[in-house]
Amino acid sequence: MRFRVEDVPSDPGDCPGARLHVVTGKGGTGKTTLAAAAAIALASGGRRTLLIEVEGRQGIAQLFGCPPLPYAERRVAVARGGGEVHALAVDVEDALLEYLQTVYHLGRARWALGKLGALDFVTTIAPGLRDVFLTGKICQALQAPQPDGARYDAVVVDAPPTGSVARFLNVNEQVAGLARVGPVRDQAESIMEVLRSGQTTVHIVTLLEEMPTQETVDVVTELRGIGLPVGEVLINMVRKPVLHAGDLIQAQSRQLPRAEIATGLAAAGLPTSAAVVEALIGEAVDAADRVALEAAERAALASLGLPTYELPWLAEGIDLGGLYELAAALTDQGLGVSGP
Amino acid sequence: MTPTGIETPGTAAPRLDMDALLGDRGTRIIVCCGSGGVGKTTMSAALALRAAEQGRRVCVLTIDPARRLAQSMGLEHLDNVPRVVPDVDLTAGGLLEAMMLDMKRTFDETVETHASPEQARAIFANPFYQSMSSSFTGTQEYMAMEKLGQLRAQADVDGRWDLIIVDTPPSRSALDFLDAPQRLGSFLDGRTIKLFLAPARLGGRTYRTVFNAGVWAMSGIMNRVFGAQILTDIQSLIAALDTIFGGFRERAELTYAHLQAPGTRFLVVATPEPDALREAAYFTQRLEQDRMALAGLVLNRVHTTDAPNLTVERSLVGAQDLADLPEHGLTERILRVHAERMQRIRRETHLTQHFTAGFPQVPIARVAAQATDIHDLNGLRSLGTSLAAG
Numbered sequence: 001m002r003f004r005v006e007d008v009p010s011d012p013g014d015c016p017g018a019r020l021h022v023v024t025g026k027g028g029t030g031k032t033t034l035a036a037a038a039a040i041a042l043a044s045g046g047r048r049t050l051l052i053e054v055e056g057r058q059g060i061a062q063l064f065g066c067p068p069l070p071y072a073e074r075r076v077a078v079a080r081g082g083g084e085v086h087a088l089a090v091d092v093e094d095a096l097l098e099y100l101q102t103v104y105h106l107g108r109a110r111w112a113l114g115k116l117g118a119l120d121f122v123t124t125i126a127p128g129l130r131d132v133f134l135t136g137k138i139c140q141a142l143q144a145p146q147p148d149g150a151r152y153d154a155v156v157v158d159a160p161p162t163g164s165v166a167r168f169l170n171v172n173e174q175v176a177g178l179a180r181v182g183p184v185r186d187q188a189e190s191i192m193e194v195l196r197s198g199q200t201t202v203h204i205v206t207l208l209e210e211m212p213t214q215e216t217v218d219v220v221t222e223l224r225g226i227g228l229p230v231g232e233v234l235i236n237m238v239r240k241p242v243l244h245a246g247d248l249i250q251a252q253s254r255q256l257p258r259a260e261i262a263t264g265l266a267a268a269g270l271p272t273s274a275a276v277v278e279a280l281i282g283e284a285v286d287a288a289d290r291v292a293l294e295a296a297e298r299a300a301l302a303s304l305g306l307p308t309y310e311l312p313w314l315a316e317g318i319d320l321g322g323l324y325e326l327a328a329a330l331t332d333q334g335l336g337v338s339g340p
Numbered sequence: 341m342t343p344t345g346i347e348t349p350g351t352a353a354p355r356l357d358m359d360a361l362l363g364d365r366g367t368r369i370i371v372c373c374g375s376g377g378v379g380k381t382t383m384s385a386a387l388a389l390r391a392a393e394q395g396r397r398v399c400v401l402t403i404d405p406a407r408r409l410a411q412s413m414g415l416e417h418l419d420n421v422p423r424v425v426p427d428v429d430l431t432a433g434g435l436l437e438a439m440m441l442d443m444k445r446t447f448d449e450t451v452e453t454h455a456s457p458e459q460a461r462a463i464f465a466n467p468f469y470q471s472m473s474s475s476f477t478g479t480q481e482y483m484a485m486e487k488l489g490q491l492r493a494q495a496d497v498d499g500r501w502d503l504i505i506v507d508t509p510p511s512r513s514a515l516d517f518l519d520a521p522q523r524l525g526s527f528l529d530g531r532t533i534k535l536f537l538a539p540a541r542l543g544g545r546t547y548r549t550v551f552n553a554g555v556w557a558m559s560g561i562m563n564r565v566f567g568a569q570i571l572t573d574i575q576s577l578i579a580a581l582d583t584i585f586g587g588f589r590e591r592a593e594l595t596y597a598h599l600q601a602p603g604t605r606f607l608v609v610a611t612p613e614p615d616a617l618r619e620a621a622y623f624t625q626r627l628e629q630d631r632m633a634l635a636g637l638v639l640n641r642v643h644t645t646d647a648p649n650l651t652v653e654r655s656l657v658g659a660q661d662l663a664d665l666p667e668h669g670l671t672e673r674i675l676r677v678h679a680e681r682m683q684r685i686r687r688e689t690h691l692t693q694h695f696t697a698g699f700p701q702v703p704i705a706r707v708a709a710q711a712t713d714i715h716d717l718n719g720l721r722s723l724g725t726s727l728a729a730g
Contacts, residue, residue, distance in 0.1 A: 026377060028376065126468055127471065128471050180569060210406075210713040214407070244669075256674075261674060264670065265675075267665065267668055268657075275646065280674050280677075282646065283674075283678055283681055284674045316687070
């Protein structure tokens, strides 16, 4: 099974030609959440998108509050202007069986494969092959027409985390030693062509913290090294600084005026004890330290020379409303906006 | 600043006495578990340092430490054996050695230990061995267990360490550490493998049984899909591994049994976030089921305040009152900073209460959120102090 590589505009800007959006990020940065938000954003204006998960953890179902997803595309949400978000949880066994069915028209042999645990076998002993079937399914979903004949306007993948995403996407390398010839080899090469073309873009979700930033820098180098197109850096959970620039300087030099704060508290009818003032000053200093740290992380991310989007911290956690809020923030910053 | 904790009614879980755990000579192994990104590695390192400075002879096995943390522990060289950590205070008679797991190398060494040089060469040359030994699905957990088994055996023989602290691989699910080795073990030792081996052992003779008909059908398909070489490669690898390991499953089960031994204690690490606490709950249930000793929950990156009576609402109303008074702008903003923190604390407390409601008997140690990451021994030392203060 070979996949077509489409002609897309070569403008690297915000990847206007990309239809396949791969979302990765360090664990805990909110990669699944932002993949879902991107799928909603890209569906706005009456478009149709597919959100795919590949790690078998049913994170999408949890996020949208729907029953566990089967190995079939389901509509999970609607978007502004009549758009639709569909979702699919790709299971590797099903992907392999589907592949064999399509290519070889298996009859009873399919039963034998399942019965003997052959799939388990192949995928345990050769995880590289596993990834070929997962990425193959993604490419197939990208190109297969839907019942009404149209294809998805965009496919968003909640991909493995930064530590393993390059390996996951570099399927060609993975099967190089294992399947030297044959259909799987061809399939891997064809997948690589799609992934390296302008129709694919990899987004990296990060936080303004040290480890996620470091992993973002590392994975960008790694992805570029294997010729995969890196799209945007999505900075998640960004909090609007409450303190002003002048406050920050005072806080960092530990010179916040105690008397002024006590007077202010009195004016607001709040307790003015030394303990309360000290506690509030301590918290302000913490906040100022964090702002300084965030500025350093922002600078490190900026040095990558990639477009960055910032997504707000949602104090009450992520619910469906929160997802739409994040989707709107992505759209406002230009995700999926075609051309200048 | 290190804010002290606040007493919130309803979170009256027992406090985890970390120093008692570390000081108890009966504690031989501590396994730090938890979902990815909660700070397991740093926590393991901090516990190891504290135990060593209190006189334990400690070996800490880390899986994937951040670069600067690794450097601070003298771990920049990956040689897969424990090395003495410099600049540790050893006046109490302790020792601190640390190592970072090299998964592929541990696999290679296990093969080398049990195979003849010729067998080992054949195994290393097999493309499927290359794939399996460097994959991160299951192998990392298996090799972490394997390494733990080796360290424990060494400790039993020469008494070099009296406490081994293990960090677990950065999987999404904390349960993977317990399940993956057995899964891989029973799989490699199981029926499917035996069936795969059958054609190789029979030298091509055809047995007309139902099962073998199935195997042959499958072999045919696999040959077509993957190319003819693939089955031969797999069969020769499995045959070679089979002769040297004497049963993967047995080996995995033995290591698993060690986790149930009285000297092994588990610490579940979580942050006060829904996903991390859900994983912690699954893990706690599982340890109970399997009769493994849970020492407690380490709740990392907890937000605290020294002004608990100034609630979210009072702070916001106060800030509102000051909004039109420019001379009180600073106080207004500081109140908003506090309100944000109180909001966060409220959410974290709520999430923690859910866990405590399900597992009221599990002791908890809380560690306050730090503004910066830890990358030196002093940072680990102060983390150790707050772990002990609970």
